[in-house]
Amino acid sequence: MAIRCVASRRTLAGLKETSSRLIGFRGIQTFTLPDLPYDYGALEPAISGEIMQIHHQKHHQTYVTNYNNALEQLDQAVSKGDASAVVKLQSAIKFNGAGHVNHSIFWKNLAPVKEGGGEPPKGSLGSAIDTHFGSLEGLVKKMSAEGAAVQGSGWVWLGLDKELKKLVVDTTANQDPLVTKGGSLVPLVGIDVWEHAYYLQYKNVRPEYLKNVWKVINWKYASEIYEKECN
Amino acid sequence: MMTVAVTAISSPLLLHSQGPNRQLLQWKRNEKRRLPTKVAGSGVITAGFELKPPPYSLDALEPHMSRETLDYHWGKHYRTYIENLNKQIVGTDLDALSLEEVVLLSYNRGNMLPAFNNAAQAWNHEFFWESIQPGGGGKPTGELLRLIERDFGSFEEFLERFKSAAASNFGSGWTWLAYKANRLEVANAVNPLPKEEDKKLVIVKTPNAVNPLVWDYSPLLTIDTWEHAYYLDFENRRAEYINTFMEKLVSWETVNTRLEAAMVRATQREQEGTYTEEEANPDDEEPEVYLDSDIDVSEVD
Numbered sequence: 328m329a330i331r332c333v334a335s336r337r338t339l340a341g342l343k344e345t346s347s348r349l350i351g352f353r354g355i356q357t358f359t360l361p362d363l364p365y366d367y368g369a370l371e372p373a374i375s376g377e378i379m380q381i382h383h384q385k386h387h388q389t390y391v392t393n394y395n396n397a398l399e400q401l402d403q404a405v406s407k408g409d410a411s412a413v414v415k416l417q418s419a420i421k422f423n424g425a426g427h428v429n430h431s432i433f434w435k436n437l438a439p440v441k442e443g444g445g446e447p448p449k450g451s452l453g454s455a456i457d458t459h460f461g462s463l464e465g466l467v468k469k470m471s472a473e474g475a476a477v478q479g480s481g482w483v484w485l486g487l488d489k490e491l492k493k494l495v496v497d498t499t500a501n502q503d504p505l506v507t508k509g510g511s512l513v514p515l516v517g518i519d520v521w522e523h524a525y526y527l528q529y530k531n532v533r534p535e536y537l538k539n540v541w542k543v544i545n546w547k548y549a550s551e552i553y554e555k556e557c558n
Numbered sequence: 559m560m561t562v563a564v565t566a567i568s569s570p571l572l573l574h575s576q577g578p579n580r581q582l583l584q585w586k587r588n589e590k591r592r593l594p595t596k597v598a599g600s601g602v603i604t605a606g607f608e609l610k611p612p613p614y615s616l617d618a619l620e621p622h623m624s625r626e627t628l629d630y631h632w633g634k635h636y637r638t639y640i641e642n643l644n645k646q647i648v649g650t651d652l653d654a655l656s657l658e659e660v661v662l663l664s665y666n667r668g669n670m671l672p673a674f675n676n677a678a679q680a681w682n683h684e685f686f687w688e689s690i691q692p693g694g695g696g697k698p699t700g701e702l703l704r705l706i707e708r709d710f711g712s713f714e715e716f717l718e719r720f721k722s723a724a725a726s727n728f729g730s731g732w733t734w735l736a737y738k739a740n741r742l743e744v745a746n747a748v749n750p751l752p753k754e755e756d757k758k759l760v761i762v763k764t765p766n767a768v769n770p771l772v773w774d775y776s777p778l779l780t781i782d783t784w785e786h787a788y789y790l791d792f793e794n795r796r797a798e799y800i801n802t803f804m805e806k807l808v809s810w811e812t813v814n815t816r817l818e819a820a821m822v823r824a825t826q827r828e829q830e831g832t833y834t835e836e837e838a839n840p841d842d843e844e845p846e847v848y849l850d851s852d853i854d855v856s857e858v859d
Contacts, residue, residue: 385794422728478675479730479766479784501729522730522785523794531634531786 355402357395360388361431369439373539375528383434386523390426390502397423425502429482429517436516438545448546452515452553459494466496471537473498474520485516485549487556513556515549606644607657607680609637612687619692622806627790635786636683643676657681658771665772678767682732685769686782691809698810702817709759717804720761724800727763730784734762736775737817739824757824776820779813 363383368376397419404412438444447463448456460466466485473496474483481500488495490511497508505514518540525536612632617625643660647653652660652673661681664674697713698706710716724733739757759778762770770777781803788799 381793389794418728481729522789526786526789527793530630531638 355398357398358391358427360384360391361434363434365437365439365442370437370444370543373543374437374525378525378527381527382430382519382523387427387430390423390430393419394423394427422502425504428504429502429519432514432517433519435548436518436545437543438547440543442545443547444543444545445541446546448550450550450554451557452546452550455494455553460496467541469496470516470518471534471541474518474537475534477520480521483518483520484512484514486512486514487553488512489556492557513552515552516544516546606648607640609640610684610687614692619690619807622802623690624791627787630790631782631787632683632687636680639676639679639683643673643680646673646676652677657684661769661771665768668772675767678769681771682767682769682780682782685777686732686780688812689779689781689809690803690807691812694807694809695805696810698814700814701821702810702814705759705817716761721797721800721804723761723763724781724783725797727765727783729765731763731765732769732780732782732784734764734770734775734777735779735813736760736762736770736777737820737824738775739820739827757821776816776823778816778820779808 360383363379366376367379367383370376370379397416401413401416401420404416447453453463456463456466460469470483470485477483477498477500479500481498481503482505483498484496484505486495486497486505486509487493488509488511494515495509495512497505497512499505499507505512505517518537520533520537522533525533529536612628616628616632619628647660652663655663657677657680660673660677664671664677666674697703703713706713706716710719720733720735727733736759737757738760760775762775764770769780781800783796783800788796792799792802
């Protein structure tokens with residue numbers, strides 16, 4: 328980091344940290360595709376290995392690549408004081424940046440069965456779900472129905488409203504993050520209902536995908552986030 | 559967006575509904591396909607839209623668009639829109655209308671009624687099947703080519719912009735070539751002094767089910783960029799799908815026919831209609847005339 332002010336762009340280009348890269352004098356942090364904590368085929372039969380591979384290596388990678396490109400262009404535009412260029416870049420930044428963030432959460436929301444995927448939540452999250460939705464089944468039914476009803480592309484979320492201290496189910500369009508539905512919302516579980524998330528396996532039958540995805544939902548991770556936010 | 563136009567020639571339906579949409583229809587009355595109304599034993603009348611097959615067999619677009627894709631796209635997605643639409647509108651005011659009428663009414667100035675999604679998607683898909691053909695591609699000719707060159711500089715420039723629009727339409731949606739007669743760029747207000755140059759070709763991106771009929775444009779060509787349209791054949795590679803669409807599938811003949819009809823309609827409305835200024839409607843979605851070509855969403859390479 329200390330070389331920042333002295334080194335030229337070319338010498339900096341060789342530097343690599345685990346998830347960031349220095350560009351130019353200001354050292355803009357860019358992003359890399361996070362590894363999946365399980366094999367592509369490990370979520371079968373709920374989600375096919377073919378889908379997991381394309382979803383991770385193509386779709387998520389593209390969000391990361393395009394987000395980095397947009398950030399580089401933004402950096403240049405900001406340095407030059409080019410306000411129109413800055414504004415023009417906003418939609419690409421929002422879309423690709425949020426796509427990266429959402430998918431990074433999604434991979435952690437999933438786990439192979441033998442690593443606890445599908446196991447109902449215990450502890451404080453389990454009780455909160457029973458309180459707010461009657462039962463886990465009640466929550467699952469609601470999220471599946473709302474996910475199926477999303478027109479076009481989007482996500483269905485279980486979130487925690489940090490301020491009101493209650494659980495919330497909501498949907499967002501395209502790659503809009505949950506926080507666009509409420510500033511104090513923290514995502515606990517997000518389910519991708521873009522067609523690319525299920526099409527090769529379930530074709531047009533999104534409800535069937537939503538029925539099966541619960542078998543690999545990683546409630547342990549959701550509980551961790553919940554407990555952290557509640558304390 | 560809405561005009562009240564009185565025409566003496568043929569009598570397209572003027573909608574006398576309660577709602578604000580009294581708009582001259584673009585598609586002939588006889589394009590509405592209805593099942594004969596049936597009176598069941600209980601006295602309930604049922605009617606509905608029928609599936610419209612594409613003007614070619616489901617495998618005729620191979621290898622550019624697979625039979626498997628058409629089996630799902632036409633046989634499941636489109637069928638579901640039609641079936642669900644029929645269930646939604648049976649017994650309601652929308653029941654006796656043509657598909658285009660249902661689309662326009664249910665758009666409801668941007669505050670869409672529940673039937674809009676199914677109706678517009680049904681319409682969009684029918685328009686899409688007819689926008690392509692086996693042995694398609696190539697270049698447009700005649701008046702269509704002249705207008706493309708006039709409004710985009712060249713065919714190559716048009717192609718570049720159309721493909722970039724389709725590639726950068728984030729999420730689900732459609733990209734259109736449309737003929738925009740006598741409409742200003744601002745909130746779809748009517749141009750009070752329309753000239754020939756104001757009747758322009760435009761490229762428009764729309765989200766989800768929206769289509770340019772709702773802004774009183776005449777659609778000429780569309781490409782479906784919902785993932786289901788290309789995922790089985792191209793996976794995430796939307797740009798490749800778009801290239802294939804333009805090089806091997808697009809039916810310029812159909813686009814030309816639609817343009818001719820659109821131009822006739824525009825002239826008719828000028829001659830007979832009295833354009834009235836509609837009150838500005840801040841709820842209308844602005845059409846996005848695409849300009850940016852830098853960022854591609856679907857290709858990794």
